[in-house]
Amino acid sequence: MEVVIATPQELAVLAADAVEALLRRKPDAVLGLATGSSPLRVYDELARRHAETGLSFAQARGFMLDEYVGLAADHPERYRNVIEKEIVSRVGWAPERVQGPDGLAEDLAQACAAYEESIAAAGGVDLQILGIGTDGHIGFNEPGSSLASRTRIKTLTRQTREDNARFFGGEVDQVPRHCLTQGLGTIMEARHLVLLATGKGKAEAVHQLVEGPVSAMWPATIMQMHPHATVLLDEAAASRLQLAGYYRQTYASKPQWQGL
Template sequence: MNIIVTDSPEQAFRKAADMIACEVLYNPHPVLGLATGRTMESIYRLLVKQYEASDLDFAATTSFNLDEYVGLSATDPNSYRYYMQEHLFEHVNMSTSQIHVPNGIAADLDLECARYEAAIEKAGGIGLQLLGIGETGHIGFNEPPSAFNSRTRVVHLDEITRRQNSGMFGNDPTRVPEHALTMGVGTILEARKLLLVAVGKGKAAIVDDALNGPLNENVSATAIRLHQDCTVILDNAAASIWKNNRPNGFNAIL
């Protein structure tokens, strides 16, 4: 595992965007696993700037998003499909046929999950998977406990997660859907590269749990330590507790 600690959130976003850009530039058929959240907005903004400067071409890129709320259509402003359209898809030359987000209003959600897994496999697997980390230690919506071999499925969202995500719902956690579709931990671990980005003091404790705590299905982010090609990018605030507890064996660029 490579851990990069930057002096500022902006530097962390830039390093993450550059890593994704390299995947798009140098892989003839890039397949990106994408995530949502405020951290990702800054990364996508930088990628759009590179595209507008003619430094990136997304025409050959296929994408798969980690998750989607159950009950929200692609046109709902609170859906992750809408979020991705607003922050990335409508600004770059990705074909609609190559964009994949779980369908939160599918008539048969279990069938939709199986279809999503099949689509990832048909695309040749995910080359680079972008990740954030939630307050419960989840990657995707893999709430505690989530088996490390779990696949794309319907999950019940923790109250902590619904509170954390309530900003898009008028700061009312009760308006946040109770269920979501998410790639499983096992699905995520099959990506050839993982890239987890976290910034801010509010993430420091859970980042330390993920990187220093025991491998634990109650903190699904600990599973990234099982991956052979994982990069974690943190700013100083998010890394503050981890740096004090850092064990030997981590390849860190401070």
């Protein structure tokens, strides 16, 4: 696992660099897309590059990490609409080339199975963008999730719903109680994981992710088992790391050609 500590904008540029390098090398790459606050600067940077340098998403495929269950198709916080607004519409990406789990399906279990099949049929995810919850979840894999889990329905914890209430006018009761999410086993099959975390509120979850034991109590810790995982942190999110100085030294000494 590589840990990089920098400013939020520097982190966004690094993540966008990784996406751009992948798309230049493999125009039909498969990207995994996260919602929430963490990736927004990355999407802004990718949109800028599309507008100014012609970075193309035309042949790429996209798969979303998760989706709320039961939100109306036109609800602004439905993750399909968020992704459309924040990245798809801004980079000339054909909407049909980006898929998400169907939170309005009559048969949710079948929708989850079909989503897994779609990812596999696309050849798997090349680069997965991730954020992390204050309780250590990635996707919506809450504490206690199986480390081998696949796409499925999950019940959101009270903490997650409180954290997400800011997107629903501060009203926690407006946040759905259920979601569909890629499982930890699904996420771990992506060839490169790029996780971004900023702010003091993420510091304990980041500490567990990077330096704690692998445990279902902190689901993101499964990333320690991944062969190509990158963790991008600002100073506040890195403030609990015991080896922060070593991570800075390692990154400063890294060969420039290596990339993330």
